[in-house]
Amino acid sequence: MIWTIIGxxxxxxxxxxxxxxxxxxxxxxxxxxLVVFIAKMIRN
Structure with a gap:
């Protein structure tokens, strides 16, 4: 889902x-x- 939004x-x-x-x-x-993506990666 997040990759679709980023794309x-x-x-x-x-x-x-x-x-x-x-x-x-x-x-x-x-x-x-970008901020949301980074925050999501840090949490996982």
Whole structure:
């Protein structure tokens, strides 16, 4: 599940760079996803 979310956010981030869609929102979501992923890995 988490890998799917990370994949979608990375794809959206790349599309955001290519087409400048949603500005900083994509970057904020990517950082949040990265923090959640790291926290989940530390807990396991």
């Amino acid at each position: 979608i956010l990375l794809l959206a981030w790349i599309i955001g760079f290519l087409f400048e869609v949603a500005g900083g929102l994509i970057h904020i979501l990517l950082v949040i996803a």
